[in-house]
Amino acid sequence: MTAKIIDGKQFAENLRGRIAEHVARLKAEHGITPGLAVVIVGEDPASQVYVANKARQTAEVGMASFKHELPADTSEADLLTLVHRLNADPAVHGILVQMPLPKHIDANKIIEAIYPAKDVDCFTPANVGKVQIGLPGPVSCTPLGCLMLLRAELGSLEGKHAVIVGRSNLVGKPMAQLLLRDNCTVTVAHSRTQNLPDVIRQADIVVAAVGRPQMIKGDWIKPGAAVIDVGINRIAAPEKGEGKTRLVGDVDTAAASEVAGAITPVPGGVGPMTIACLLANTVTTASLINGLIPPSDLTA
Numbered sequence: 001m002t003a004k005i006i007d008g009k010q011f012a013e014n015l016r017g018r019i020a021e022h023v024a025r026l027k028a029e030h031g032i033t034p035g036l037a038v039v040i041v042g043e044d045p046a047s048q049v050y051v052a053n054k055a056r057q058t059a060e061v062g063m064a065s066f067k068h069e070l071p072a073d074t075s076e077a078d079l080l081t082l083v084h085r086l087n088a089d090p091a092v093h094g095i096l097v098q099m100p101l102p103k104h105i106d107a108n109k110i111i112e113a114i115y116p117a118k119d120v121d122c123f124t125p126a127n128v129g130k131v132q133i134g135l136p137g138p139v140s141c142t143p144l145g146c147l148m149l150l151r152a153e154l155g156s157l158e159g160k161h162a163v164i165v166g167r168s169n170l171v172g173k174p175m176a177q178l179l180l181r182d183n184c185t186v187t188v189a190h191s192r193t194q195n196l197p198d199v200i201r202q203a204d205i206v207v208a209a210v211g212r213p214q215m216i217k218g219d220w221i222k223p224g225a226a227v228i229d230v231g232i233n234r235i236a237a238p239e240k241g242e243g244k245t246r247l248v249g250d251v252d253t254a255a256a257s258e259v260a261g262a263i264t265p266v267p268g269g270v271g272p273m274t275i276a277c278l279l280a281n282t283v284t285t286a287s288l289i290n291g292l293i294p295p296s297d298l299t300a
Contacts (some may be wrong), residue, residue: 003260004148012218012272022295023062034286035064036094042072044295047098078106080113087115093286094120098113115287120281131177138281139300143175145273146228153262158183163200165189166209171230178300208250218255227263230270
C-alpha cells in the first residue's frame with residue numbers, strides 16, 4: 001500500500017478562493033470589509049516571513065490588512081495600548097499578535113487583553129471555553145485546518161478512533177475538542193505515554209503534534225489510517241551540502257506512507273492551511289461582530 005498524499009497546499013488555495021467569495025459577498029450585501037491586524041514585535045526572521053505571507057494573503061482575498069511592526073524594545077505598556085486601540089477600531093475584526101514576544105513582555109497578559117470577539121488565533125480564555133462547549137466563534141487555526149483536511153479526505157469522522165500525539169494549548173488540546181465534536185473517540189497521547197506505539201496502532205486517525213522529528217515510526221501506524229503530521233522540524237541534510245538542513249515532520253513519512261491510507265507531507269501539508277484558516281476566522285469574527293451567521297464552510 002502507498003498512502004494517498006493529502007495536498008494541503010492545493011486545499012488551502014481552494015479555501016482562499018471560497019474566502020474571497022465570502023468577502024466579496026460581505027462587501028456587496030452588507031458594506032463590510034473584514035479587517036485583520038497583525039502585530040509583530042522585534043525582528044525574528046521566521047516571524048517576519050510569516051507575517052509578510054499573512055499580509056499578502058489577506059490582501060489577495062480582498063480583506064483589509066493592518067500591519068504593525070514594533071521595535072524589540074517596545075514596552076509591555078505600549079503594546080497593551082496598541083491592542084486596546086485595535087480592540088476599539090471598527091475597521092479591525094481580527095487581531096493577531098505574533099509570537100514569540102520579547103522576554104520582557106508577558107505574552108499571557110497581551111493575549112488576555114485582546115477582545116475575544118477579535119481573537120482570530122483563539123488564544124483568549126473566553127474563546128478556548130467556547131470551543132470546549134461548542135459555541136460559535138473562531139477556532140485555533142492549525143486544528144481547524146487539520147479538521148478540514150480530515151473531513152475532505154474521510155467524509156464523516158463519526159465513530160473513528162483518533163489518537164492525538166501532543167497536548168499543547170496550540171494544537172493538541174483544541175484538536176481533541178474538535179474531533180470530539182465530530183463524534184470521534186479521542187485519545188490524547190504524548191511523549192510520556194506508556195506503550196505509545198501500541199496506542200497509536202489503534203488509531204484510525206493520527207494527528208502528530210509532539211515537536212520531535214520523525215518520532216512516529218511507520219510500524220506504529222494502523223494499516224489504512226489517516227495521518228495528519230503537524231510537526232515542522234529542521235534537521236541536518238548533509239546530502240544537500242555542508243551545513244544544509246531540511247524540513248521533516250513528527251512522522252517518518254517514507255515508512256508511514258507504506259502503511260497509511262492517507263498522509264500529509266511536510267512541507268506542503270498542514271502548514272499552508274494555518275494562514276488560510278486565519279483568514280477564515282477573520283470572516284467568522286467579522287460576521288459575528290455584525291450580527292451575521294458565519295459561513296458554515298469556513299468553521300468547525
